[in-house]
Structures are given as structure tokens and as C-alpha cells.
Amino acid sequence: MAKTQNSAAGGKPAAETIEPILNVDGVTLQYKTKEHLITATYRVGFDVFPADRFVLLGPSGCGKSTLLKGIAGYMKPVEGAIRLKGREISDPGPDRVMVFQEFDQLLPWKTVKQNITFALRNGKKTDNAAEADDIAMEYINKVKLTGFADTYPHMLSGGMKQRVAIARGMAMEPDVLLMDEPFAALDALTRLQMQKELLQLWEDTHFTVLFVTHSIEEALIVGSRILVLSPHPGQVKAELNAHHLNHDNVGQKGFADVQQRIHDMLFADRILEDEIQAADRA
Amino acid sequence: MSTSSTRKKDSLPELVIRPEFELSDIEQAQTGDVARKLSLVERIWNINGVRKAVILLTLVAAWQAYTVGLDVEPLMLPRFTISFVALYEALFHGDLIYKIWFSVKVLLIGYGAGLALSAVLILWATANRFGSDFISMATAMFNPLPAIALLPLAMLWFGLGTASLVFVLIHSVLWAVALSTHNGFENVSQTLRMIGRNYGLHGIRYVAKILVPAALPSILAGMKIGWAFAWRTLIGAELVFGASSGSGGLGWFIFESSQNLETEGVFAGLFAVILIGIVVENVVFRNVELKTVNRWGMQS
Amino acid sequence: MSNVPNILTRPEFEASEIGKAVTSDVARKLTLFERISDMHSVRKLTILVLLVALWELYTRWSEVSPLILPRFSSTAYALYLAVAGEQLLIMVWNSVTVLIAGYIIGLVIATILTTAATTTRFGSDILSTLTAMLNPLPAIALLPLALLWFGLGADAIIFTLLHSVIWPVALNAHVGFMSVSETQRMVGRNYGLKGLIYVGKLLIPAAFPQILMGLKIGWAYAWRTLIAAELVFGGSISDTTETSGGLGWFIFANQMDLQIPHVFAGLFMVILVGVFVENVIFNFIENRTVRRWGMQAR
Incomplete structure (x- = not known):
């Protein structure tokens, strides 16, 4: 990250002079259920640049979570390639840390601090216990959970658990932070609060984040660049800029226009997806 | 990568702004494979029963091959075929079927009585705190x-005979069922309790219509453990004192078979024990679970 | 439609200053007796002692044969x-x-x-x-x-x-x-x-x-x-x-x-x-x- 940022210092760099940190190139992903083989994404391609708050947006069934799992290394593409800093991804690794939607992503048998030091030490970030402790406390302070460092996760509220997960992800200082609908299971007020805090944290370090959501509003607030995906199978529909939009713009004319534009894009040719899902559930 | 705290604000990477685009029409996905059915072979191999049957046959074949090939002393390990024939003979030409019936009858009486007693205990425990304390004390001890x-x-109290067997069976069922039912009742969520009282349920109807269904996973687990203990106790008791009770x-x-050095008879008896165990656990309890907690999505 | 109750519009208000709650009992400590009788171990011990006493008294008064049910005291001694x-x-x-x-x-x-x-x-x-x-x-x-x-x-x-x-x-x-x-x-x-x-x-x-x-x-x-x-x-x-x-x-x-x-x-x-x-x-x-x-x- 250091090299690209030096060459980019001063002024806004043009897209050509700077290398994308993550390159997704014509990726098709498939997975098996009990009865079917599902194609989740079909020849999806995009570039993520350093400091991007890159959002994958689409309705359920567009393969955005599957795509994130592919980038994390949990699935191999059937065709195409995913490259991180020019190197093809083959396995999960601590250079791409994932923050999940589910609250059970925290290990229940470890305290808040231990969850972070566990990641730091197993992810080969540091071998020194004291240093791991320091880093963990720094990020616990950042997400305002100082008083809960020695608490076990089952005592925390949903929002606090997600804060810990984000702190754990950021403490690893990954090349790209992958967030899979991290706020979807939270109540509306907490979600708003968490979005603000995430933007605040981004202001501090300009980390690169890949964010999956199905909420158009959340995409516009959180994202700087939005990839719109169509469902069945997931294909690229558009790539839009949203770096100029945040909470303050919600309800304003410009914000509402983009919102409407994406909405039309997504629901113009909507396909009923319930059949396959119902068949799989049975 | 340096740690974030030492990084200067002006050296932070800046956003790379690039032009937007929108695809007017998306090419049709060409794989034709958006949702393909799995092949027949894939699906047959996915059937658990098929794979398990193959394993079972392999084990039986290994047993037979070992005993025939090495000419093992039949007193130590009779061939599978001989054991199987012994089972067949004992079932259809001997009195094994009556012995099974004798065991099952005693078991059912003991199990039923144990369930009834634990129901009484549990009702008492839900009605007042002393009963609840008594149950947790007695279960912890017994x-x-x-x-x-x-x-x-x-045997001292009831003499040689069915009464003694029923007594120990009751003991083996009662505490296991009472313990896990009691725990189950205590863990019924406050919400469900309040809903029950909201709709005006009281006393025995409250227990039957709210507590029992809500705690059914625990109750079933207790009944399964109770059955397992009872089955083990019965076989053990018959082994120990079958001789004395005649x-x-x-x-x-x-x-009897082992005393007469008829090892194939021992195996025949074990087959029967396994069969009954499988019927009770995989047919009776499985069906009850499928009809209730599984259908309600409550399995623990 | 005419007998459906209509919305009754009332003036809005906002409390500028909330009064202090006056009951001193927002969080009262339980009395000593309440706390002792809430202790599981105490209640269980009581039950245990009661059962043992019952056993001893029964075997003494009913003159039940010690071959059937010995006294608690002789069991403890054994x-x-x-x-x-x-x-x-x-x-x-x-x-x-x-x-x-x-x-x-x-x-x-x-x-x-x-x-x-x-x-x-x-x-x-x-x-x-x-x-x-x-x-x-x-x-x-x-x-x-x-x-x-x-x-x-x-x-x-x-x-x-x-x-x-x-x-x-x-x-x-x-x-x-x-x-x-x-x-x-x-x-x-x-x-x-x-x-x-x-x-x-x-x-x-x-x-x-x-x-x-x-x-x-x-x-x-x-x-x-x-x-x-x-x-x-x-x-x-x-x-x-x-x-x-x-x-x-x-x-x-x-x-x-x-x-x-x-x-x-x-x-x-x-x-x-x-x-x-x-x-x-x-x-x-x-x-x-x-x-x-x-x-x-x-």
C-alpha cells in the first residue's frame, strides 16, 4: 500500500497512473445445493483502488455475498480470476479480512480483547503478546468499547458485537476489508450510528473496504463507488460514483435522484427468484 | 504497512475518481447452467441409506471372511452365518420371541410407571417452590x-420377580425424565409464559398448553435418556438375577447361552437387543421427533 | 362510516425539565431473611435434613424390621x-x-x-x-x-x-x-x-x-x-x-x-x-x- 500511496501523494491521481489493489476479471462463481447447481455470478469484472469504499449493491440472488466469499478465498471461480495486488487469490488469508453479518462471528470462548489478539497472533500480524495487546486496545478504544475489553461476547448487544468484529478486522490492517452486510441485523438507529462510525474510522486511515449491501440508501451513504449487480445470475449492471454523498445528503434532490435511478435499474427487469429458493429450502 | 497511528493525514491514499458507466443491455448468460439438476449417480450416492448399507455389508463380509479364513474357534467367535441361523432358530423354533415379549412387557410397565411418577413430581414442582427444591435435590442425589x-x-423388599425389576426400572426412568423436564420448564421463555397468561391460561391447562409444548425438546431428550437407562438396567438386571428368578x-x-457355552446364542441375543434398540430409537423416537419438534423447528 | 370514531386532535407538548423520582425504593436491598431463603444450598440442605429425620423417626416408631429398612443411624454407623x-x-x-x-x-x-x-x-x-x-x-x-x-x-x-x-x-x-x-x-x-x-x-x-x-x-x-x-x-x-x-x-x-x-x-x-x-x-x-x-x- 505504501508504494502506491507515495506516487499518488499530492493532487488527485488519474486512474491510469495508479494500480488497482483488487482486480476481479470475468469471474463466474457456482455452488451446489442439495438438488441444484447454482450460478451465482456470471463474468463479473471490476477494479477496486486504494482508499475505495467500494459497494456491491443488488437484490438478493445477485450473488454479491458469493462474490465476496470468492474474493475472501472461500470459493474458486469457475472462470476468470481474482487478483489482489497482481497476485491471484487461491486461499483465505489475513490480507483480506472478512466482517460477517452474523453475530456468531465472534468466538464466544474468547473475550473482546482475546478475539482481536487471537486474530493478530494467528494471522501472523505479530508474535509478541504485549504488542498484540496494545494493538487490540488501540482498536477497542477506536470503536468506543474500552470498558468491555474483558467481556465475553454473549454479554454484548448486537451493535457492540459488530463493532468488535470491525475492530478485529481493522486491527489486522488488511489490504482490503471485506464487509458482508455487516449492519443488516441491527435496528435502524444502531445501523445509522454504525454507518457514521465506519465513515469516521475511514477518515482516520483511508483503509480500502469492499462493502456488500442490498440497501440503496446504505450504499450511497457508505460507498464512494457503487457496483450495481443484476440478479440470476449476478452480472454487472452499472458502476456509479457516490463519494460526494453521505448522511447529510439523505432526502436532498441529488441523493433522491441517484436513489431513483438505481431503483429503476434494479427493478426494471426483475425476475422472480423465490422458486429456486423455495425448492432448496424444501 | 506502518501502523495507522503513525501515518500522517496528508500521506493517506486519496480516492481515485473515475467515470460512471451503465450497461444498457446485459448479454445473456451462456452457461445454460444457472440451476442444473445434479446427475443421477450424484444423487444416489447422496442417499445415506445406500452408503450405510454398503458399509454394513462390508462389515458382515469381513466378519465372515475372518472366521472362515482363519478357522476361528466357534466358541470364541462363531461365524456370522451360524449366529444368524441361531437367531432365526431361536426366534421361530425356540422361545426367544416369548423372552423378548417378557422383557418388553416389564420394560413398558416400568417405563410407564416411571413417566407417570415423574409427571406427578413435576406438577408438584411447578405448583410450589418446595416441590421444585425437592426435585432438584432428589434428582441431584438419585x-x-x-x-x-x-x-x-x-429383591429384599419385593422378592424375586417382576416387581423388583419394575422397581429398578422406575428408578432409572424417573430421575432422568424429571431432571430434564424440570430444566425444560425453567427454560421456557418469559415471552411464551406471558403469552399464555395473556390468553387466560391457568393451572393444569397452562402446563399442558404452554409449558409442555415449549419444553418438549427437553422432555423428549429426558425420555430418550430415560429409555436408554431403563434398557441398560433391564438387560443388566436380567443378566445378574435372571439366574435366581428362573x-x-x-x-x-x-x-443362559453363555453358561451353556453356546456363543452363537449369545450373538443371537445381542442381535435381538440391537434390533429392539434400533426400533425404539430410530423408529419410535425418530417419528415422535419428526412429528413434533422437527416440524416445529425446535430441535435442540 | 359515520359511527367510526374519529381522531381526536390534542395540543402537542414537550417537557422542559423532568422531575426527580421520589420513591426511595428504586433499588432496595432484600432483607437478610429474604436473601437466606433465596439461597439454593440452604433450602436444599433443609430438605435433606427433613428427609433424614423422617427416615429415622419412621424406622424408630413403626418398628420396621431392620432387614427391610435399617435406621439411618445404623446405616451411618455401618x-x-x-x-x-x-x-x-x-x-x-x-x-x-x-x-x-x-x-x-x-x-x-x-x-x-x-x-x-x-x-x-x-x-x-x-x-x-x-x-x-x-x-x-x-x-x-x-x-x-x-x-x-x-x-x-x-x-x-x-x-x-x-x-x-x-x-x-x-x-x-x-x-x-x-x-x-x-x-x-x-x-x-x-x-x-x-x-x-x-x-x-x-x-x-x-x-x-x-x-x-x-x-x-x-x-x-x-x-x-x-x-x-x-x-x-x-x-x-x-x-x-x-x-x-x-x-x-x-x-x-x-x-x-x-x-x-x-x-x-x-x-x-x-x-x-x-x-x-x-x-x-x-x-x-x-x-x-x-x-x-x-x-x-x-
Whole structure:
């Protein structure tokens, strides 16, 4: 990250002079259920640049979570390639840390601090216990959970658990932070609060984040660049800029226009997806 | 990568702004494979029963090959075929079927009585706190006491015969069921309790319509453990005292065969024990679970 | 439509300053008596004392034959005698060492089976076939075969103990591993855990509630099997010298000699060992692990 940022210092760099940190190139992903083989994404391609708050947006069934799992290394593409800093991804690794939607992503048998030091030490970030402790406390302070460092996760509220997960992800200082609908299971007020805090944290370090959501509003607030995906199978529909939009713009004319534009894009040719899902559930 | 705290604000990477684009029409996905059915072979191999049957046949074949190939002394390990024939003979030409019936009858009486008693205890415990304390005390004390250890006393009190067996069976069922039912009741969510009272349920109707269904996973788990203990106790008791009581059941059949050095008879008896166990666990309890907790999505 | 109630519009208001709540009872401490009677141990102890008193009084007043039900006091005295003079403790130790040997070997075999079952689908099929068949088979039913194969002695008992431990432990551990949430698996792999480290640091703690349940059931079966096997042994070998038998044999021998207070004393010992293992050892492990982590299985 250091090299690209030096060459980019001063002024806004043009897209050509700077290398994308993550390159997704014509990726098709498939997975098996009990009865079917599902194609989740079909020849999806995009570039993520350093400091991007890159959002994958689409309705359920567009393969955005599957795509994130592919980038994390949990699935191999059937065709195409995913490259991180020019190197093809083959396995999960601590250079791409994932923050999940589910609250059970925290290990229940470890305290808040231990969850972070566990990641730091197993992810080969540091071998020194004291240093791991320091880093963990720094990020616990950042997400305002100082008083809960020695608490076990089952005592925390949903929002606090997600804060810990984000702190754990950021403490690893990954090349790209992958967030899979991290706020979807939270109540509306907490979600708003968490979005603000995430933007605040981004202001501090300009980390690169890949964010999956199905909420158009959340995409516009959180994202700087939005990839719109169509469902069945997931294909690229558009790539839009949203770096100029945040909470303050919600309800304003410009914000509402983009919102409407994406909405039309997504629901113009909507396909009923319930059949396959119902068949799989049975 | 340096740690974030030392990084200067002006050296932070800046956003790379690039032009937007929108695809007017998306090419049709060409794989034709958006949702393909799995092939026949894939699906047959996915059937658990098929794979398990293959394993079972392999094990039986290994047993037979070992005993035939090495000419093992039939007293130590009879061939599978001989054991199987012994089972067939005992079932259809011997009195094994009556011995099974004898065991099952005693088991059902003991199990039923144990369930009834634990229901009484549990009702008492839900009605008042003293009952609840008594149950947790008694289960903590008696649940670790193997029922079979009471058999010597039972024979003293009730003499040789069915009554003694029923007594120890009750002991083996009662505490296991009472313990997990009691725990189940205590863990019924406040929300469900309030809903029940909201709709005006009281007393026995409250127990039957709210507590029992809500705690059913625990109750079933207790009944399964109770069955397992009872089955073990019965076979053990028949082995120990079948000799003294004379008219025995399945355990007595095994004991008798081993005393007469008819090892194939021992295996025949074990087959019968396994079959009954499988029927009760995989047919009776499985069906009850499928009809209730699985259908309600409550399995623990 | 005219008899439908309409919205009644009232003026809005906003409280500028909220008054202090005046009841001093927002959080009152309970009185001493309330707190003592809330203590489980106190209430349970009371019940225990009541039961013992009832037993003693009943046997004194109804003149019930001591062969049927001895007094509590004579039972307690018999227990004292047996512990002090008749080497009951040695017999308990005999039982416990056999139990521990069988339990530990059983755990090792169960671990191998579970490892095979968790890493390969073939192993998983073998385990589920074997457990479905052998778990419902009471271990004690194998004792006649064990006697045939290993002769009279500890080996035969250990063989049956193995059988009673392996299946519930392997079955529960396997189910536990299988039901570790997909999210937690992905988290582990995200931080680069692989192979044995992945199993030790992620799968085992995540499946611990189930594993512990298997250990408890395995213990319960083994304890029952041991006592039963010793009772059978009592029947098979009557010439055992007094100190070489176990707890089950102590009960059996005293019943044969119509030493009923001693039979009760033996039963007390069985309860004590059982309560110790379940309420001290397993409770300690539970408090340190699944309960602290908020993971206890319902």
C-alpha cells in the first residue's frame, strides 16, 4: 500500500497512473445445493483502488455475498480470476479480512480483547503478546468499547458485537476489508450510528473496504463507488460514483435522484427468484 | 504497512475518481447452467441409506471372511452365518420371541410407571417452590445412582420377580425424565409464559398448553435418556438375577447361552437387543421427533 | 362510516425539565431473611435434613424390621465402620481405577473415530452406522462375551466400559463438529488457521458444549455399567478376597450376608462418588467453559 500511496501523494491521481489493489476479471462463481447447481455470478469484472469504499449493491440472488466469499478465498471461480495486488487469490488469508453479518462471528470462548489478539497472533500480524495487546486496545478504544475489553461476547448487544468484529478486522490492517452486510441485523438507529462510525474510522486511515449491501440508501451513504449487480445470475449492471454523498445528503434532490435511478435499474427487469429458493429450502 | 497511528493525514491514499458507466443491455448468460439438476449417480450416492448399507455389508463380509479364513474357534467367535441361523432358530423354533415379549412387557410397565411418577413430581414442582427444591435435590442425589445398584434391595423388599425389576426400572426412568423436564420448564421463555397468561391460561391447562409444548425438546431428550437407562438396567438386571428368578427375558437368554457355552446364542441375543434398540430409537423416537419438534423447528 | 370514531386532535407538548423520582425504593436491598431463603444450598440442605429425620423417626416408631429398612443411624454407623475398618475406601479406589482406565482408553478410541468421521465422508458414514447399531446395545450385555474373551478380571470390565464410553462420546463430538457454524469456520480460515491448529483452536472450543455432553453421557453409562458388572462378578466369583472387589461387589456381598445397613452404606458411597463427579467435576468444567462463554446447550 505504501508504494502506491507515495506516487499518488499530492493532487488527485488519474486512474491510469495508479494500480488497482483488487482486480476481479470475468469471474463466474457456482455452488451446489442439495438438488441444484447454482450460478451465482456470471463474468463479473471490476477494479477496486486504494482508499475505495467500494459497494456491491443488488437484490438478493445477485450473488454479491458469493462474490465476496470468492474474493475472501472461500470459493474458486469457475472462470476468470481474482487478483489482489497482481497476485491471484487461491486461499483465505489475513490480507483480506472478512466482517460477517452474523453475530456468531465472534468466538464466544474468547473475550473482546482475546478475539482481536487471537486474530493478530494467528494471522501472523505479530508474535509478541504485549504488542498484540496494545494493538487490540488501540482498536477497542477506536470503536468506543474500552470498558468491555474483558467481556465475553454473549454479554454484548448486537451493535457492540459488530463493532468488535470491525475492530478485529481493522486491527489486522488488511489490504482490503471485506464487509458482508455487516449492519443488516441491527435496528435502524444502531445501523445509522454504525454507518457514521465506519465513515469516521475511514477518515482516520483511508483503509480500502469492499462493502456488500442490498440497501440503496446504505450504499450511497457508505460507498464512494457503487457496483450495481443484476440478479440470476449476478452480472454487472452499472458502476456509479457516490463519494460526494453521505448522511447529510439523505432526502436532498441529488441523493433522491441517484436513489431513483438505481431503483429503476434494479427493478426494471426483475425476475422472480423465490422458486429456486423455495425448492432448496424444501 | 506502518501502523495507522503513525501515518500522517496528508500521506493517506486519496480516492481515485473515475467515470460512471451503465450497461444498457446485459448479454445473456451462456452457461445454460444457472440451476442444473445434479446427475443421477450424484444423487444416489447422496442417499445415506445406500452408503450405510454398503458399509454394513462390508462389515458382515469381513466378519465372515475372518472366521472362515482363519478357522476361528466357534466358541470364541462363531461365524456370522451360524449366529444368524441361531437367531432365526431361536426366534421361530425356540422361545426367544416369548423372552423378548417378557422383557418388553416389564420394560413398558416400568417405563410407564416411571413417566407417570415423574409427571406427578413435576406438577408438584411447578405448583410450589418446595416441590421444585425437592426435585432438584432428589434428582441431584438419585440420578447418579445406577438403578441396578438398587436391585439387591429391591429383591429384599419385593422378592424375586417382576416387581423388583419394575422397581429398578422406575428408578432409572424417573430421575432422568424429571431432571430434564424440570430444566425444560425453567427454560421456557418469559415471552411464551406471558403469552399464555395473556390468553387466560391457568393451572393444569397452562402446563399442558404452554409449558409442555415449549419444553418438549427437553422432555423428549429426558425420555430418550430415560429409555436408554431403563434398557441398560433391564438387560443388566436380567443378566445378574435372571439366574435366581428362573423365568427370564432377553438378558436371561444371553446369560443362559453363555453358561451353556453356546456363543452363537449369545450373538443371537445381542442381535435381538440391537434390533429392539434400533426400533425404539430410530423408529419410535425418530417419528415422535419428526412429528413434533422437527416440524416445529425446535430441535435442540 | 359515520359511527367510526374519529381522531381526536390534542395540543402537542414537550417537557422542559423532568422531575426527580421520589420513591426511595428504586433499588432496595432484600432483607437478610429474604436473601437466606433465596439461597439454593440452604433450602436444599433443609430438605435433606427433613428427609433424614423422617427416615429415622419412621424406622424408630413403626418398628420396621431392620432387614427391610435399617435406621439411618445404623446405616451411618455401618458407613463409618466400613470406611474406617473394612477398607471400603480401597474398594471404591478399585472401582474408580478400573473406571478411569476404561474411560480414558474409550476417549482415545472415540477421538480417533471422530477424527476419521470429521475429515472424510467415508469415516462419517462408518461412525454413524456403528453408533446407530451399537449405541442402543447396553454394554453390560457384552459382559458374557468379554468374560469369554478376556477371562474373569479387570480386562473384561474395561472392555465393557470401552463400549459404554466410545459411542456416546464419538457420536456427540461428531455432531458437535458438524454443527459448528459456517461463519465461525470461515473466520478461522480467514486468519490462516489450518490442519491441527484449526481443529484445536477453533473446532474443539466451538463444539465444546456438545463434546462435554458426550463426556457426561459417557460417564453416566460407564458408571452404571461398572456397578452392574461388579454385581455380576459378585455372582460369578464368590471366592474374591474382601479387598480385591469393587464397590458393586461390596453391595452384593453384604446383601448375601443380609448386612442390610452395609448395603445402604455401599449405596451411599455410590451416590457420593456420582454426586462428586457430576456436581463437582463436571460442574466445575461447565462453569469454567460453556457457562462463562454463554454457550450452554439448552
